[in-house]
Amino acid sequence: xxxxxxxxxxxxxxxxxxxxxxxxxxxxxxxxxxxxxxxxxxxxxxxxxxxxxxxxxxxxxxxxxxxxxxxxxxxxxxxxxxxxxxxxxxxxxxxxxxxxx
Amino acid sequence: xxxxxxxxxxxxxxxxxxxxxxxxxxxxxxxxxxxxxxxxxxxxxxxxxxxxxxxxxxxxxxxxxxxxxxxxxxxxxxxxxxxxxxxxxxxxxxxxxxxxxxxxxxxxxxxxxxxxxxxxxxxxxxxxxxxxxxxxxxxxxxxxxxxxxxxxxxxxxxxxxxxxxxxxxxxxxxxxxxxxxxxxxxxxxxxxxxxxxxxxxxxxxxxxxxxxxxxxxxxxxxxxxxxxxxxxxxxxxxxxxxxxxxxxxxxxxxxxxxxxxxxxxxxxxxxxxxxxxxxxxxxxxxxxxxxxxxxxxxxxxxxxxxxxxxxxxxxxxxxxxxxxxxxxxxxxxxxxxxxxxxxxxxxxxxxxxxxxxxxxxxxxxxxxxxxxxxxxxxxxxxxxxxxxxxxxxxxxxxxxxxxxxxxxxxxxxxxxxxxxxxxxxxxxxxxxxxxxxxxxxxxxxxxxxxxxxxxxxxxxxxx
Numbered sequence: 001x002x003x004x005x006x007x008x009x010x011x012x013x014x015x016x017x018x019x020x021x022x023x024x025x026x027x028x029x030x031x032x033x034x035x036x037x038x039x040x041x042x043x044x045x046x047x048x049x050x051x052x053x054x055x056x057x058x059x060x061x062x063x064x065x066x067x068x069x070x071x072x073x074x075x076x077x078x079x080x081x082x083x084x085x086x087x088x089x090x091x092x093x094x095x096x097x098x099x100x101x
Numbered sequence: 102x103x104x105x106x107x108x109x110x111x112x113x114x115x116x117x118x119x120x121x122x123x124x125x126x127x128x129x130x131x132x133x134x135x136x137x138x139x140x141x142x143x144x145x146x147x148x149x150x151x152x153x154x155x156x157x158x159x160x161x162x163x164x165x166x167x168x169x170x171x172x173x174x175x176x177x178x179x180x181x182x183x184x185x186x187x188x189x190x191x192x193x194x195x196x197x198x199x200x201x202x203x204x205x206x207x208x209x210x211x212x213x214x215x216x217x218x219x220x221x222x223x224x225x226x227x228x229x230x231x232x233x234x235x236x237x238x239x240x241x242x243x244x245x246x247x248x249x250x251x252x253x254x255x256x257x258x259x260x261x262x263x264x265x266x267x268x269x270x271x272x273x274x275x276x277x278x279x280x281x282x283x284x285x286x287x288x289x290x291x292x293x294x295x296x297x298x299x300x301x302x303x304x305x306x307x308x309x310x311x312x313x314x315x316x317x318x319x320x321x322x323x324x325x326x327x328x329x330x331x332x333x334x335x336x337x338x339x340x341x342x343x344x345x346x347x348x349x350x351x352x353x354x355x356x357x358x359x360x361x362x363x364x365x366x367x368x369x370x371x372x373x374x375x376x377x378x379x380x381x382x383x384x385x386x387x388x389x390x391x392x393x394x395x396x397x398x399x400x401x402x403x404x405x406x407x408x409x410x411x412x413x414x415x416x417x418x419x420x421x422x423x424x425x426x427x428x429x430x431x432x433x434x435x436x437x438x439x440x441x442x443x444x445x446x447x448x449x450x451x452x453x454x455x456x457x458x459x460x461x462x463x464x465x466x467x468x469x470x471x472x473x474x475x476x477x478x479x480x481x482x483x484x485x486x487x488x489x490x491x492x493x494x495x496x497x498x499x500x501x502x503x504x505x506x507x508x509x510x511x512x513x514x515x516x517x518x519x520x521x522x523x524x525x526x527x528x529x530x531x532x533x534x535x536x537x538x539x540x541x542x543x544x545x546x547x548x549x550x551x552x553x554x555x556x557x558x559x560x561x562x563x564x
Contacts, residue, residue, distance in 0.1 A: 005221045008332050008340055015341040018120055019348030025127040028356075028445055028470050031452030032185060034126050034349060035320055037136055039192045041119050042327045042346040044143060047112070047150045048203040048334050053165060054156035057210045064206040066161040071195040071202075073169020074176065076147075079192060080140040081177025086456050087133040089182075093464030 033086045040079025046072040104152055111149025112338035118142030119342055123349070129465060146338055182460040183417045186312060186449040187247040193240035193319045200326040201233030201293075207333055208289060218283035225332035227276045230289075231296050233326035238300030240319045246309055247449055253309035261306060268299045307368065310414075310491070312449045314357045314368050321350025353451050360445035360471075362497075362508040393544035395553065398520055399560030402428070403435050405482035409474065410441045411513050412454045415488015415524070415550055422461035424554035425487065429463065431561045437482075440467050442474045442511045444492035475512045484516035487550050488523075494535045519543040522550050 026034050049072050052065030118138050125135020156162070180188045204226050211218050218226075245251035275292035279285065307315055324346025331339030358365055402408060410425060429439040441463070447454045455468050469477075478484060486493055493513040496503040513519055514537050521538055523545055537543060546553055 002219075002221065004335060005332070008335070008337070011337050012328060012332070012340050012344050015116075015344035016348050019123070019345040020352065022120065022124050022127070023345075023349045023352050026123075027127070027129075028443070028452060029455050029465055029468060030126050030129065030132060031353060031356075032189075032450060032456045033132065033136075033452070034123075035189055035316070035353065035451060036185075036192070037123065037126060037139070038320060038324065038346040038349040039189065039196060040136075041122070041139060041143070041342050042196050042324055043199070044115065044119075044146060044338055044342040045196065045199045045203060045327050045330055046143075046147055047336055047339060048207075048330050049165075049199055050147070050150045050162055051153055051155055051334070052203050052206040052210075053161045054153075054158055056157050058213050060213075061206040061210045062161055064202040064209075066165045068199040068202040068206070069162060069165030070169040070172075072199040073166050074173040074195045075192050075199075076143055077170045077173030078176035079173075080136065080143070081174065082180065082188065083136050084133060084140075085177065086182075086459070087129075087136060089456065089459040089462075090129050090132075090465045091459070091462070093466045 029090070030087075033083050036079055036083045036086065039075055040083055043072045043076035043079060046076060104154065108149040108152055111145045112336070115142035115146035115149075116338050116341045118145075119345060123345060181420075182422075182456050183420050185456060186316060186453060187244055189450060190240050190244035190247055190316055190319070193316070193323045194237055194244065196323045197233045197236035197240065197319075197326055200323070200330045201230055201237060203330055204229035204233060204333060205293065212284065212286060220280050220283075222333060223280055223283040225329050227279055227292070229326055229329035229333055230293055231272060231276060232322045232329060234293055234296035235300035235303065236319050236322040236326060238297045239304045239315070240300075240323075242301055242304035243312060243315050243319060246304070246307075247312060255306045255308045257306050261302075265299065265302050268295055268302065272296050272299060309449065310446075311361075311368050313446050313451055313453075314354055314361070314365075316450050317350050317353035317357055318365075319350070321347050321354060324348070324350055357446055357451060360509060362505070390538055390545050391541075391543070393520065393546050395546065395556045395560055398544070398546050399557050399563075401483055401518065401520070402432055402437075402485070402557065403561045405432065405437050407477070407481045408432055408437055408439045408483045408485055409478065409481045409513075409516065410439060411484060411486045411489050411493055411511055412441065412443070412458065413447050413487065413489025413492060414449060414453075415490075415522075417448055417453065417457055417488070419488060419550035421487065421551040421554050422457045422463075424551055424558060425458070426461040426463050427558045428554055428561065431558060435561075440469055440474060440477070442471065442484075442513070443468055444471050444489070444511050447489060447492055471509060471511055478512045478515040481516040482518065484513040484519045486513055486519065486521045487554075490535055493537055495537055496535070500536075513537065514540060517542065521545050522553050523547060524549060 049065050049068030052061050053069045119142055122135045122139025125131045208226050246253050272292050272295035275288050278288050324343045328340050328343025432439050443454045491505055493511050495514050497505045497508040497510045519542055
């Protein structure tokens with residue numbers, strides 16, 4: 001156990017807390033978009049796969065990295081598009097908005 | 102050095118944008134913009150990574166990015182809202198696969214170069230590969246069950262739980278062994294294989310109606326696998342994104358299990374709905390239902406002041422959400438009011454009914470959560486139940502022997518009258534009789550939900 005690992009653990013725990021606090025406030029209405037959004041965000045594993053695919057360390061790493069880049073890109077591209085598509089559908093009732101005014 | 106600083110800066114920007122993006126989802130109005138910023142964060146992080154000093158050749162990277170975009174784009178643009186649960190399940194497969202493969206590549210490279218793997222690093226790699234691999238196959242099974250090329254019924258056999266626990270224990274054993282002897286490749290690949298098998302066996306006995314919990318749980322595991330990747334390669338943005346994903350999936354699983362009044366363990370190992378316990382649930386013997394004609398149902402709806410629609414998975418199967426909206430518009434034209442009561446586990450994933458109805462252009466102000474709307478049923482003239490069953494079964498309230506006893510339900514039975522749209526008198530997924538269907542105030546409209554609704558719309562128009 002070195003210092004870097006401890007700092008990483010800090011980051012993990014604090015990010016987990018932030019996630020917990022933020023996500024408990026997401027209304028059930030948006031639970032499906034939430035799921036596709038977290039999916040898209042976790043495609044950030046691209047940062048790992050890009051290095052594996054491009055560092056030219058050995059053939060195995062390059063090939064596995066290439067497949068990983070492909071899968072992660074599918075999620076990044078498809079995930080953000082579909083989240084946006086869903087969020088675009090949620091619309092206010094014009095009558096309700098007028099009543100509030 | 103400056104280059105390294107720049108890369109870290111892009112990761113910091115990405116992390117902040119991700120958190121802000123998720124925060125924007127707490128308000129419907131800001132959600133879209135926030136998620137677009139999160140997407141920008143992703144682009145920034147990818148650009149930063151491409152400058153990484155270790156990256157020396159770009160052909161495989163470019164190929165992966167292009168192929169991934171070509172597959173990902175149609176998965177984002179063309180998948181219908183009714184297929185959203187499958188879509189999410191398959192994306193967990195891709196996400197977890199990426200994490201797993203990065204872990205395997207990292208392990209292979211370290212051994213290949215003769216580097217000594219420290220226990221902390223091995224622990225990260227182990228978690229990454231374990232969670233990743235079981236999520237890949239587990240989510241694929243969930244995808245298969247939702248897409249219906251694998252039976253949605255629970256598959257059970259004698260000694261199943263013992264066998265699953267045995268396999269999981271063996272995988273953990275390999276993991277423990279690797280912490281001490283990280284150089285023993287065979288053990289690593291056996292662990293990988295066991296995790297793949299465990300994922301299949303874990304989801305095999307879980308029925309279709311429990312899929313909201315499975316999908317949420319897989320969401321959480323995919324996140325934890327990403328986080329572990331971050332630990333393995335020392336990357337903070339991965340740790341953060343993975344932790345957010347893990348927390349989200351975990352919270353959703355808890356909400357889902359609460360809404361079913363069941364524990365995680367019960368869902369994972371209980372094989373709910375495989376065989377109704379003999380004599381436990383009430384049977385329908387001696388009870389009769391009252392069918393209603395489309396004409397009579399239309400008349401009742403046309404003159405109702407408050408109609409509450411209770412949608413369930415059957416609505417998604419029949420793809421009848423647009424017909425629901427048409428009917429609702431007609432009722433509103435006649436001076437009535439229409440609201441929608443959404444149970445947390447209606448459908449096959451969290452929030453499934455909401456996206457479906459939003460797709461049909463129904464304003465979200467009318468989509469009400471269970472707790473929000475239950476007190477309104479006493480003023481409701483007609484509760485219109487479309488393809489929902491267990492979530493409106495009063496047995497959950499008053500029949501202690503029922504398997505769903507204690508589950509919070511939508512109080513449709515408190516409405517002045519109830520119209521149930523149903524294909525046939527087959528009991529619901531859990532194989533439990535629903536006494537709501539036999540109440541004097543309940544009428545049944547038999548037939549496919551879409552056809553019935555289309556005919557109802559035509560009838561109400563004529564009135």
